[in-house]
Amino acid sequence: MILGDFGTTYxxxxxxxxxxxxxxxxxxxxxxxxxxxxxxxxxxxxRFADHYVxxxxxxxxxxxxxxxxKDYVLLDCGSRDIKFIKYKNGKxxxxxxxxxxxxxxxxxxxxxxxxxxxxxxxxxxPDHSFSVTCGVLGMSDIFDAVISGVEVAEAVARFVxxxxxxxxxxxxxxxxxxxxxxxxxxxxFVKSFPCQVTTLGRFVLLTGLSAxxxxxxxxxxxxxxxx
Numbered sequence: 001m002i003l004g005d006f007g008t009t010y011x012x013x014x015x016x017x018x019x020x021x022x023x024x025x026x027x028x029x030x031x032x033x034x035x036x037x038x039x040x041x042x043x044x045x046x047r048f049a050d051h052y053v054x055x056x057x058x059x060x061x062x063x064x065x066x067x068x069x070k071d072y073v074l075l076d077c078g079s080r081d082i083k084f085i086k087y088k089n090g091k092x093x094x095x096x097x098x099x100x101x102x103x104x105x106x107x108x109x110x111x112x113x114x115x116x117x118x119x120x121x122x123x124x125x126p127d128h129s130f131s132v133t134c135g136v137l138g139m140s141d142i143f144d145a146v147i148s149g150v151e152v153a154e155a156v157a158r159f160v161x162x163x164x165x166x167x168x169x170x171x172x173x174x175x176x177x178x179x180x181x182x183x184x185x186x187x188x189f190v191k192s193f194p195c196q197v198t199t200l201g202r203f204v205l206l207t208g209l210s211a212x213x214x215x216x217x218x219x220x221x222x223x224x225x226x227x
Contacts, residue, residue, distance in 0.1 A: 001217075003209040004035075004049060005058075006042030009079035009107055010182065013037065014206045016213060023203045039209050039216070043080065053212050055205065056095055059180065060085045062208030066200055067178055075171045076180040076204065077189075079106035084171040098170055105163045106183055108136060112156050120188040123157045129192070132162030157188060164192035180204040 005012040011031055014023045028044070040049035041058040055076075063074040063085060070090040076083050082105065086094040113120060130145075132138035138159055145155040171177060176196040183189045184199040191197075 001039065001213050002037040003206055003213065004037035004040045004042070004045065005203075005205045005209070006031075006040055006044035006048060007078055007080070007182075008043065009110070010202075011042070011044075012203060012206055014203075014210070016210065023206055025202075039212055041205050041209060051212075051216070053209060056083055056085065056097060058205040058208035058212070059083060060092060060095070060208065061211040062180070062200075062204035062206070063087070063178065065207050065211060066204060072176070072178055073171050073174040074178040074180060074200075074204075075167060077106055077167055077183045078181050079110070082167050082170060086172065086174075094172070096170060105132075105134075105167070106181065108139060109160060109163065109183065109186065109189065112139075112142070112159070116152050116156060118153060118156060120160070120186045123153055123160075123188045125188065125191045126154060126157045126161055128158055129161035129165055130158050132159060132166055138162065160186070160188050161192040164189050165194065168193050168195065 001016045003014045003016065007028060009028055011026045011028050012023050013026070015021050035048050037049045039051045039053060041053045041055050046052045059074060059076050067074065071088050073084060073086045081098060083097040084095065085092060112118065130138060130141040132141070142155045142159050145158065146152055168177070174195060177193065179190065179197050179199045182202045184201050190199060
């Protein structure tokens with residue numbers, strides 16, 4: 001059984017038929033049009049599978065597997081949007097999905113890295129940040145700052161910190177947060193959160209799909225045993 005998380009910028013796959021296999025990542029622009037998987041999530045997932053799982057559901061099931069606490073907030077920062085789930089006493093208490101004020105934040109961060117040839121490993125968390133509520137519109141703050149004499153690296157760092165703070169507030173400003181998505185690999189972004197951060201990586205949704213695959217297999221076995 002093949003699982004697929006079809007993101008805006010990157011697609012992640014896991015073949016459960018291969019024991020010990022690691023997830024693979026493919027840029028979305030390189031995806032074959034006839035790609036098919038057994039279970040999918042992501043905003044493009046319905047095009048490539050008969051069985052589709054909503055991203056928030058996949059995120060919640062992945063969190064249940066990976067996070068030992070009963071009370072936690074899990075925030076997923078993708079290329080196109082941000083979403084979170086909040087658990088209390090082991091039960092889902094709240095969730096949110098923002099594709100407008102969180103628009104293209106991850107994509108914009110990667111775009112700036114390539115355009116300005118920056119290494120986020122080398123950038124320090126700035127003392128100040130821009131008030132960023134949209135990745136695309138927020139770039140104007142960078143340009144204005146550079147024109148006023150601020151170094152490019154400092155301006156971009158303020159932008160990234162502003163995105164982190166916006167995502168943190170969207171998730172309810174918790175004292176601690178679990179972080180999912182490609183931005184887990186961006187140290188500047190992670191360190192910019194004004195709270196304790198535990199990174200889970202970019203395959204949390206695939207973990208959630210694995211739980212769905214187990215549920216389907218168990219259901220099929222129950223049906224066969226009932227015949």
